[in-house]
Amino acid sequence: MISEKMIGYVQNSSAIRAMFEEGKRLAGIYGAENVYDFSLGNPNVAAPEGVNKAIIEIINEENQTAVHGYMNNSGYEDVREAIAQSINKKFGTAFGLRNIIMTVGAAGGLNVIFKTLLNPGDEVVAFAPYFGEYRSYVANYDGNLVVVSPDTKTFQPNLAEFEEKITAKTKAVIVNSPNNPTGVVYSEETIKKLAEIMNRKQQEFGTDIYLISDEPYRELAYDGVEIPYLTKYYDNTIVGYSYSKSLSLPGERIGYLVIPDEVKDSEMVLAGANVANRILGYVNAPSLFQKVIAKCLDEKVDVAYYDRNRELLYNSMTEFGFACIKPEGAFYLFVKSPVENEKEFCEAAKKHNILIVPGSSFACPGFVRIAYCVSYETIQNSLPGFKALADEFVKR
Amino acid sequence: MISEKMIGYVQNSSAIRAMFEEGKRLAGIYGAENVYDFSLGNPNVAAPEGVNKAIIEIINEENQTAVHGYMNNSGYEDVREAIAQSINKKFGTAFGLRNIIMTVGAAGGLNVIFKTLLNPGDEVVAFAPYFGEYRSYVANYDGNLVVVSPDTKTFQPNLAEFEEKITAKTKAVIVNSPNNPTGVVYSEETIKKLAEIMNRKQQEFGTDIYLISDEPYRELAYDGVEIPYLTKYYDNTIVGYSYSKSLSLPGERIGYLVIPDEVKDSEMVLAGANVANRILGYVNAPSLFQKVIAKCLDEKVDVAYYDRNRELLYNSMTEFGFACIKPEGAFYLFVKSPVENEKEFCEAAKKHNILIVPGSSFACPGFVRIAYCVSYETIQNSLPGFKALADEFVKR
Structure with a gap:
C-alpha cells in the first residue's frame, strides 16, 4: 500500500486539478466550445x-x-x-x-x-x-x-x-x-x-x-x-x-x-x-x-489579450450583481459566492457547463476563482450562464 | 541558516558533480582537449x-x-x-x-x-x-x-x-x-x-x-x-x-x-x-x-559509438595491467584501484588531467568508475596517462 500521508493526499486531491479533468470530460460530451472551463491557470494565449x-x-x-x-x-x-x-x-x-x-x-x-x-x-x-x-x-x-x-x-x-x-x-x-x-x-x-x-x-x-x-x-x-x-x-x-x-x-x-x-x-x-x-x-x-x-528576456505574452478578458468578465459579473474587486494583475477574478457554501455555487455553475474553483482551495471559503486565461469567446459564451446563476442566486 | 540535513548534504556534496565542475575548471586552464573528463554520465554522442x-x-x-x-x-x-x-x-x-x-x-x-x-x-x-x-x-x-x-x-x-x-x-x-x-x-x-x-x-x-x-x-x-x-x-x-x-x-x-x-x-x-x-x-x-x-520511440543513439569506446578502453586498461570486468551495457568501466584507498588513485589520475570517480561514491570502495561516454579521441589521448598510472601503481 502507498504511504499514509499519500493516502490522505490522494483522497483530498487538488480540487483545481479535478476540475480540469472534469472540464476535459465535459468537453468530450458537449464539445469543447460548449464548456466554459475557468478552472486552471493554463494560458490560452500562445507563447510570443x-x-x-x-x-x-x-x-x-x-x-x-x-x-x-x-x-x-x-x-x-x-x-x-x-x-x-x-x-x-x-x-x-x-x-x-x-x-x-x-x-x-x-x-x-x-x-x-x-x-x-x-x-x-x-x-x-x-x-x-x-x-x-x-x-x-x-x-x-x-x-x-x-x-x-x-x-x-x-x-x-x-x-x-x-x-x-x-x-x-x-x-x-x-x-x-x-x-x-x-x-x-x-x-x-x-x-x-x-x-x-x-x-x-x-x-x-x-x-x-x-x-x-x-x-x-x-x-x-x-x-x-x-x-x-x-x-x-x-x-x-x-x-x-x-x-x-x-x-x-x-x-x-x-x-x-x-x-x-x-x-x-x-x-x-x-x-x-x-x-x-x-x-x-x-x-x-x-x-x-x-x-x-x-533569448526571450525582453519578450512577454500579449497582456492586452488578458486585459480585454478582464474588462469583459469584471464588467459583466458586476453588472449581473456579483461582488468582486477588480484585479490589477494575474488572470483571476475572485468573486464572492452569493451563497455561503461556495461549493454549492460551483456545483450549480457546472449545470451551465461553467467550471470555477471554490475559494476553500485557497483557504478562503465563501468565494470562487474564475481563471480568465481563456479565449474571449469562451467568456462571451459563458455570460448567459453566469446571468442565469445571478438570477438564481444573487439577492437583490 | 539552512536546514540541518541540508548542511550535511552541502558538506558531503556529490563527488561526481564536484569532479564535473573540476573538469570544467581544468578545461579552462589546459584547454578542453587536454582534459580527460570521465567523471559524469553526460553523453558525448548527439541525439539521433x-x-x-x-x-x-x-x-x-x-x-x-x-x-x-x-x-x-x-x-x-x-x-x-x-x-x-x-x-x-x-x-x-x-x-x-x-x-x-x-x-x-x-x-x-x-x-x-x-x-x-x-x-x-x-x-x-x-x-x-x-x-x-x-x-x-x-x-x-x-x-x-x-x-x-x-x-x-x-x-x-x-x-x-x-x-x-x-x-x-x-x-x-x-x-x-x-x-x-x-x-x-x-x-x-x-x-x-x-x-x-x-x-x-x-x-x-x-x-x-x-x-x-x-x-x-x-x-x-x-x-x-x-x-x-x-x-x-x-x-x-x-x-x-x-x-x-x-x-x-x-x-x-x-x-x-x-x-x-x-x-x-x-x-x-x-x-x-x-x-x-x-x-x-x-x-x-x-x-x-x-x-x-x-515521435522517436523507435530511435536510439549510436550504440556502436559507445561499443568502440568500450573496446578501446577495456583492452587498453587490461593491457596496462588494471583489473576490471568487461561491461555488457551502459557506458562505464569499473576498475579495481591498484591501491587500497581509491581516492588516492583518483588524485594521482588528476595529475594526468584524468578525472575519474571513486567507487566509494557507489558504496564500493577500492574501485574507480570511468565513464566512457566521451569522444574516442579523449580515450585515445588519455591512454598515455593511464599507462603512466599503471607504471606507477600497478603491481606486476
Whole structure:
C-alpha cells in the first residue's frame, strides 16, 4: 500500500486539478466550445513568436550535445548571467550569475527553497487566500504552514494578524503578488510595513526569517500598476520566478530562484539550493528551455489579450450583481459566492457547463476563482450562464 | 541558516558533480582537449537526428498553446498510450496509457515513486555498487537505505546476503541493470532468483515489497546481451525509465514510470504517483519533450559509438595491467584501484588531467568508475596517462 500521508493526499486531491479533468470530460460530451472551463491557470494565449524562433535557432545553430546535455545543477552560466543582467536593468539591482538558480518552474523553485531551509516543525507564514499547493510544498519538508486570515475587503495582507502569528519558529513568509487567486497587487506601502514587521521580529527573536516572493504573475499587470521588487525592501528576500505565464510555457517547467548576497548565509543557501535541485530529482531545469528563455528576456505574452478578458468578465459579473474587486494583475477574478457554501455555487455553475474553483482551495471559503486565461469567446459564451446563476442566486 | 540535513548534504556534496565542475575548471586552464573528463554520465554522442526533426515538426505544425501548456499531471494521454504500445511490442506486455506516468527523467520518477510508497522508517534495499543518489532519494522521504554488499567478482547481486537483509520493514528493492557503475547486466537467472526470494519474503512477512527497476541504460547493451523486462518476472515491479542516455537528452529531463495493473494496490499507487508528480513541484514532465519522444520511440543513439569506446578502453586498461570486468551495457568501466584507498588513485589520475570517480561514491570502495561516454579521441589521448598510472601503481 502507498504511504499514509499519500493516502490522505490522494483522497483530498487538488480540487483545481479535478476540475480540469472534469472540464476535459465535459468537453468530450458537449464539445469543447460548449464548456466554459475557468478552472486552471493554463494560458490560452500562445507563447510570443520569439519563443519558437529561439527554439529553431538553437536547434539549427548550436552544438546539440551541449543543448540537450547536463550542466551545473544550477543551470547554464551564460543563461544565469543573462537573467541577472535583465533583472538588474529592470529593477536597479546588482545580481550576478551566482545569485540565480534555474528551476523546474516556480513549483520546482519553491520546493528547492523549502527543502533547503526547513527543519521539521519550522513554520512558514502564508496570507489567505493563497495558492493551495503551498500547503503541500511546506509539508513535503515537515514544515507547518501558518495561515493569516484574509482581509476580504481589500485582499491586501492582514498585517496586524501577521505580526501576531510570527513566532520563534517562523523560518519563512511567502507572498504572491500579483496574487493567485485574487489578482490583487500588494502595494509598496504594504511591502514596506511587512518588511518593517519582519525586521522587528527577526531582532525580537534573534532569528532569520526569509521572505519568499512567488512571482509567476509579475509580467501580467494592468493599468500601469507598479509591482515592487521585494529584494529592495527586505534583505532576507528570495524570489521565485516562472516563465509559465509570462511566456505561456507552463508545460515546459522553466523558472528560476534569485538568492541575493544580502540574504543571511547566502552562500550556504545557494549551495543548499544547488544540492536540493539535484537530490529532489529535478537535476536541472530543462536544458533547451533554459537557452530559449535567455533569448526571450525582453519578450512577454500579449497582456492586452488578458486585459480585454478582464474588462469583459469584471464588467459583466458586476453588472449581473456579483461582488468582486477588480484585479490589477494575474488572470483571476475572485468573486464572492452569493451563497455561503461556495461549493454549492460551483456545483450549480457546472449545470451551465461553467467550471470555477471554490475559494476553500485557497483557504478562503465563501468565494470562487474564475481563471480568465481563456479565449474571449469562451467568456462571451459563458455570460448567459453566469446571468442565469445571478438570477438564481444573487439577492437583490 | 539552512536546514540541518541540508548542511550535511552541502558538506558531503556529490563527488561526481564536484569532479564535473573540476573538469570544467581544468578545461579552462589546459584547454578542453587536454582534459580527460570521465567523471559524469553526460553523453558525448548527439541525439539521433529524429529528435531535432521531431522538435521542428512539432513547433511548425502543432497548436502552440497545447504544445507548451499544462496537461494531466501524468502526461499527455496520446504520449502515454504510444509508450505503452511500444513497450508491449518489444516485451510482449499488455500495458495501457493508465500504466504510464511521464516524469522529469528517471531521477524525477524515482522521487515520485519513493514519495508515493515510503512511510518514515521504511527500508529500501539496494545492491552495492549502486548509483549514489539513491541514498538521497530514499532519505528525502525519511526511508532507510539498506545496502547489500557487493560481489566484487561478478558484480551480480549478492542474493544470499539480500535474503538476510529483507525485513518486515522492507518496502522496496531497487535494481539498476545495465548497471551504473559496473556496466554489468543482471542475468535472467539472477532475476528469477531475486523474484523467488522476494515472493517468499512477501509471504513470510505478509507485506508488499515493490521491486523498482531503474533502467536508464536499457538501450545501451553490447554483444547482443538480453536484458530481462522485470515486470514479467515479479508482479510487484515498477519500472523507471529515462531518455537521458537512450536518446542523449539528459538535460531535458524526460522519462516515465511503468506501474502495471499487477502491482499491489496499483490504482492507489498510480493515483499517488500522479499526486506526487504534482506536489513535488515537477507538476508534469516537460511538455515539448513528451511529444518529441513519442515521435522517436523507435530511435536510439549510436550504440556502436559507445561499443568502440568500450573496446578501446577495456583492452587498453587490461593491457596496462588494471583489473576490471568487461561491461555488457551502459557506458562505464569499473576498475579495481591498484591501491587500497581509491581516492588516492583518483588524485594521482588528476595529475594526468584524468578525472575519474571513486567507487566509494557507489558504496564500493577500492574501485574507480570511468565513464566512457566521451569522444574516442579523449580515450585515445588519455591512454598515455593511464599507462603512466599503471607504471606507477600497478603491481606486476
